[in-house]
Amino acid sequence: MTAFRFSLNDFTLSLLSVLFEGLPFLVFGTLISGVIDAFVPSGWFRRAMPRSRFLSVAISGLFGLIFPLCECGIVPVMRRLIRKGVPPACAVTYMLAAPIVNPITLLSTLAAFQGQGPWWMASMRLGLGYAVAVGVGLLVLRLRPEAFLRDAAADVPADDAAAEGDRPLASRLAQALRCSAADFLDVAAFLVMGAAIAGVFNTAVNREIIAPLASSTPLAVASLMVGAVVLSLCSTSDAFIAATLTQFPFSAKLAFLIFGPVFDLKLAFMYNAVFKTWFVALLALGSGAAIFWVCVNISLQPF
Amino acid sequence: MASRCGIDGGSGGWRTRVAESLGPLTLVCWGAVFLAYFGRGDLAVFVAPFFRPLVAAAGVALAAVGFGLCVLPRRSACGHHDHDHGHGAGAGCCEEHGHSHDESLSFGLVVRTVTLFLPLALLFSVRPEGFSATTVRNRGIIRAAPPTDKPLEVEVAAPAARAPDAGPRKIGAEAIFSEPEQHRATIGAGGAEELTVYEIMVLSADPELRQKMADARVTVIGQLVHDAKNGARFDLVRMFVVCCAADARVLGVKVEGAAPAGIEEMEWVQVEGTLAFEQSGPGVPQPTIRAARVEKADEPDEPFLY
Numbered sequence: 001m002t003a004f005r006f007s008l009n010d011f012t013l014s015l016l017s018v019l020f021e022g023l024p025f026l027v028f029g030t031l032i033s034g035v036i037d038a039f040v041p042s043g044w045f046r047r048a049m050p051r052s053r054f055l056s057v058a059i060s061g062l063f064g065l066i067f068p069l070c071e072c073g074i075v076p077v078m079r080r081l082i083r084k085g086v087p088p089a090c091a092v093t094y095m096l097a098a099p100i101v102n103p104i105t106l107l108s109t110l111a112a113f114q115g116q117g118p119w120w121m122a123s124m125r126l127g128l129g130y131a132v133a134v135g136v137g138l139l140v141l142r143l144r145p146e147a148f149l150r151d152a153a154a155d156v157p158a159d160d161a162a163a164e165g166d167r168p169l170a171s172r173l174a175q176a177l178r179c180s181a182a183d184f185l186d187v188a189a190f191l192v193m194g195a196a197i198a199g200v201f202n203t204a205v206n207r208e209i210i211a212p213l214a215s216s217t218p219l220a221v222a223s224l225m226v227g228a229v230v231l232s233l234c235s236t237s238d239a240f241i242a243a244t245l246t247q248f249p250f251s252a253k254l255a256f257l258i259f260g261p262v263f264d265l266k267l268a269f270m271y272n273a274v275f276k277t278w279f280v281a282l283l284a285l286g287s288g289a290a291i292f293w294v295c296v297n298i299s300l301q302p303f
Numbered sequence: 304m305a306s307r308c309g310i311d312g313g314s315g316g317w318r319t320r321v322a323e324s325l326g327p328l329t330l331v332c333w334g335a336v337f338l339a340y341f342g343r344g345d346l347a348v349f350v351a352p353f354f355r356p357l358v359a360a361a362g363v364a365l366a367a368v369g370f371g372l373c374v375l376p377r378r379s380a381c382g383h384h385d386h387d388h389g390h391g392a393g394a395g396c397c398e399e400h401g402h403s404h405d406e407s408l409s410f411g412l413v414v415r416t417v418t419l420f421l422p423l424a425l426l427f428s429v430r431p432e433g434f435s436a437t438t439v440r441n442r443g444i445i446r447a448a449p450p451t452d453k454p455l456e457v458e459v460a461a462p463a464a465r466a467p468d469a470g471p472r473k474i475g476a477e478a479i480f481s482e483p484e485q486h487r488a489t490i491g492a493g494g495a496e497e498l499t500v501y502e503i504m505v506l507s508a509d510p511e512l513r514q515k516m517a518d519a520r521v522t523v524i525g526q527l528v529h530d531a532k533n534g535a536r537f538d539l540v541r542m543f544v545v546c547c548a549a550d551a552r553v554l555g556v557k558v559e560g561a562a563p564a565g566i567e568e569m570e571w572v573q574v575e576g577t578l579a580f581e582q583s584g585p586g587v588p589q590p591t592i593r594a595a596r597v598e599k600a601d602e603p604d605e606p607f608l609y
Contacts, residue, residue: 010438013431017349017548019422020340023333024354024361031364108545177371184368185326189418196422202549203438237546 006204014199019192021234022072022266026188029073033080034180038172046085053089057137060090061130064098070234071099071261072191075270076183088145093137096287099235099261100129109257112239121239121250125257128294132262132287139286148279186273194266198232211247220252221295225288228260229268235261255295262287318408325416330369336423337362348433350547351609433606434542434551436528436568444528444538444555447507447587497522500541500554501608503578507590513580521592522575524600527562528555537562539574539592544607551607557581560594573600 049056069077078095082088099105109122140148213223224245233241238260242253263271263284271280340346341359350358498506498521506512525539540555542548558574566572575596580588 005437005441007435007437008425009429009431010434012425012429013348013434014438014549015422016426016431020337020346020349020358021354021547021549023337024357027361027364174371174375177368177375181326181330181368181372184365185329185415185419189415192418192422199549203434203441206441207443231549233550234546237550240545241550241552 001206001208003206003209004204005206006200010203011199014202015192015195018195018198018232018266022070022191022195023188025070025073026076026184026191029069030076030180030183030187031176032073033076033183034176034178036077036080036084037179038176040084042083043085045081046087049087049090053087053141054138056087056090057093057134057141060093060137061097061101061134063094064100064102067098068102068104069098070104070236071264071267072234072270074098075267075274076187079274080179080183082145082149087141088143088149089137089140092140093133096136096262097130097133100258101126101133105235105239105261108236109239112243116243117250121254121257124254125239128254128291129258129261132258132290135290136283136287148276150274150276187270190269190273191266194232194264194269197265198230201230214245214247214249214252217249217251218292218296220248221255221292224248224252224256225259225292228256229264231260232264232266233260251295255291259288259291262291322408322412325412327369327372329416329419330365330372332420332423334362334364334366334369336426337365347605347607348431348548351544351607352605354546433526433569433602434548439528439540439553439569442551442553444540444553445504446555446557446589447504496520499523499608500525500539500556501543503556503590504554507580508587513588516578517580519578520575520595521578522573523556523592524571524573524603525556526569527566527572528568529562530557535559535561539572542607544609548607554608557589557591558594558597559591560597563597566597566599571600571602572597 050059074095078091081091081094106122106126109125110118112118113121210223210227214220224242228238231238231241238257242256245253245256268280268284271283275283337358340349341355341362346355346358496519500523503521503523506516523539525541528538528540530536530538537558537560538555539558540553542551543554544551558576560574560576562572574592574594576592576594579591579593581591582588
């Protein structure tokens with residue numbers, strides 16, 4: 001059995017297919033980001049959020065149900081929200097939860113797991129995904145923004161709503177255009193890097209080498225979490241891949257479906273545009289450890 | 304006329320002008336590629352039908368933003384500033400405040416631009432038209448549908464009256480399940496059924512249908528993959544895709560019969576033969592086609608199954 005066989009044709013096909021699928025969502029996300037920048041006064045979000053910081057974080061984890069975005073499109077939106085005065089803990093919670101806690105992911109998980117306890121898998125996925133996002137958000141509450149955000153994201157302007165109110169529409173549209181372009185160019189480059197590495201794993205690594213890993217639960221959970229990182233699948237389609245991994249236990253597939261949207265190779269690069277490297281590493285290790293512990297130690301089999 | 308950052312300002316000269324052009328150029332190029340691939344129908348090998356209009360919409364948006372950046376005066380773009388400064392094009396007009404405004408042709412900008420153009424260079428130099436057998440072997444061939452307690456959701460094919468001399472009748476897997484009695488009575492009643500690899504796998508998961516379809520004549524189109532251990536068999540495979548080619552799973556049916564000379568791996572072939580189901584291990588029995596005829600076939604308009 002050859003563990004690694006590379007084909008440039010297949011690598012190119014995999015890379016471009018991820019980009020053809022992911023870049024449109026990034027475009028839409030950055031357009032939203034530009035509109036937020038140009039038309040939402042700084043501080044508006046801050047004033048609209050509940051005063052309780054815990055409640056704000058808890059509610060932020062549910063915004064994906066109303067504003068569903070996949071992980072490719074959400075990073076620039078999250079960065080723009082912080083720039084507009086949304087507490088970083090709330091923005092991070094929204095960023096981590098929205099790719100999982102949204103109606104599209106719910107439906108795709110239900111469809112993919114037909115005959116394998118679809119409602120149980122979907123509810124466990126959404127519930128644990130939400131818990132992880134809120135947990136990270138609550139921890140982020142304790143951090144100063146400049147400690148974990150890169151300078152450009154941490155630089156929250158003063159509340160300039162009054163000054164912005166006088167600006168003409170054309171000026172705002174131009175600003176939205178320019179900021180959308182800036183966000184797209186910044187984040188798309190990281191998406192390309194992540195998709196390229198995922199493309200190598202996707203096409204060149206023999207998947208037979210992971211089959212023996214299904215024999216024990218801890219090994220199966222860990223290997224599928226690593227698989228989620230390297231495959232970098234979209235949260236709307238990863239359930240269809242997980243459903244075919246019939247030799248792996250339920251808890252391993254659940255870990256695959258929760259950890260992938262929280263952290264994978266493409267996201268690692270995209271996060272790096274917003275967060276400091278230590279925070280990205282801690283996010284990966286901390287959320288990974290929590291998901292691993294829950295999936296290994298708590299019986300999650302469907303009834 | 305409003306002056307443009309770094310152009311009339313004279314802070315960067317040609318380096319600034321190049322830096323300012325890279326962003327809009329990148330956006331317009333990607334937008335043009337999106338629109339060209341959508342317009343020519345070349346997205347079939349990359350993404351599922353649902354995503355194709357999104358690619359077109361994104362192409363329009365990218366091209367519009369790129370051209371917009373070219374025509375916007377800098378001061379208008381950053382209308383809330385009274386000063387004039389040297390942003391690179393699309394260089395984070397608003398968020399970079401407090402940082403260096405004078406984005407010239409920096410190393411980071413060059414790396415970013417090269418990174419964004421590399422996939423396009425690969426696209427036009429490699430021009431992928433489908434996966435090779437390398438990826439099929441790396442991903443492994445799925446030979447049996449996972450056991451389910453519900454019918455799988457696939458395209459509906461309306462039942463059609465059958466004339467005695469009619470050619471192969473197309474049948475959809477959902478029709479098999481949704482009107483079981485009516486359809487099961489006709490399946491395998493004689494003549495070749497034109498099925499997909501996926502439909503055969505769905506059939507093989509149902510004990511009653513397996514019984515009815517055993518020894519039925521079928522015609523199936525797929526891509527040929529040699530069996531390295533047995534020259535008298537080969538795999539007939541189709542890629543099953545949900546969103547894009549990156550998530551493709553390889554569905555395959557064993558074919559008993561030597562592949563004709565002159566047909567390369569992953570070429571499209573049409574196999575006609577009789578269907579059998581072999582219980583080679585635990586789980587659902589695997590379907591096999593005992594080939595009576597194998598010949599080259601044209602690639603379908605949709606190379607992937609969805």
